[in-house]
Amino acid sequence: MAKHIEVLYTVLEVLIAVACCLGNLLVIWAVWACGAMRRQPTFCFIVSLAVADFLVGAVAVPMAVLVDGRVRTSFYGCVTLCSVVVILPLASIHSLMAIALDRFLRVYIPHRYKGVVTQFHSWSIVGVCWFSAGILGFIPMFGWYRHDTLEYMEASNSTTITCTFLAVIPMPYIVNFIFLTCLLPPMLLMMVLYFYIFRRIHQQLRGHGLGGSESRSRSYYQKERKLTRSLAVILALFAVSWLPLHFMNITSFYGTLVPHQAFYVGILLSHANSAVNPVVYAWKIRKIKSAFKMLWSRYLLCMEYQETPGGSQVTNSTSTTRN
Secondary structure, X not given: OHHHHHHHHHHHHHHHHHHHHHHHXXXXXXXXXXXXXXXXXXXXXXXXXXXXXXXXXXXXXXXXXXXXXXXXXXXXXXXXXXXXXXXXXXHHHHHHHHHHHHHHHHHHOOOOHHHHOOHHHHHHHHHHHHHHHHHHHOHHHHOOOOHHHHHHHHHOOOOOEEEEHHHHOOHHHHHHHHHHHHHHHHHHHHHHHHHHHHHHHHHHHOOOOOOOOHHHHHHHHHHHHHHHHHHHHHHHHHHHHHHHXXXXXXXXXXXXXXXXXXXXXHHHHHHHHHHHHHHHHHHHOHHHHHHHHHHHHHHHOOEEEEEEOOEEEEEEOOOOOOO
16 A cells, blocks of 8 residues: 555656646746736846746756665765755745735835836846755755754764664754754745735725826736735645645654655655646746747747737738739
8 A cells, every 4th residue: 555655646746747847937937928928026036936836846856765765875975966846836935925025015116116126136136035945954064954864874983874864854944943043034025025015906996096197006016916816825835835844844854653655645745836826827927828829829829929918819920922
């Protein structure tokens, strides 16, 4: 029975990995193909999140399968593999934080926003997000690992280990540092930020402080409300997908036995989050939806795609000429 569950887990991981790679690659391609989106800070941060989600499928899922006791490596090789698995959710939460701060500035300083958040600043922040995630994720490489496992290997003159996550990564690092310090506080801070963002938008749409051209201001905040709702959904899905696994880690850390099958469900749910995000982009964000349609019509149907004020229009890519 346990063998069947392990096989099912592996098959589901493979399916999730394929969905992560294809969906997020399409998101990156769509944003990059649209120059207008590529120059907007919000979509720079969305691309950063999509890259992290793509790497979940291309790197983290294969690593997670390998460190479930399927490969023998050196001790430090196992630590490296496990550290890579930790880095990507950190990169995701940092990208989500950048998105929330960007939304906050968009609604609180709309007239100064373009001068404060330039394209250079946006990509610099993306670089900081990934650099900080790498530093925090690779902390076990600098000594915060399971010393008892290494001592046992040295005592038994063993040079390799059957690589499992908990054999080399200590639970205090996962629970106290990664979750309680690096993931949970940013989640709570983002919830507060989104509360203030929606309150500000609500105040503006009710006419408090619109100033200048009221119709233009109302249109601006209506667009911001739509996009902010979509991005808040992304944050909510991240929390719903990752919190169960971390709650199981906390429960296990404080002495309550958690079935191994439950951890499989938690891991699958956390990885599935990266496959679901592109669906949310396509469903909720109009500009990305239009870019998807453009790519579909241009490269797969060999048609020309045009977006008109009244809606979308697709025309034949070939034209006829009069003799």
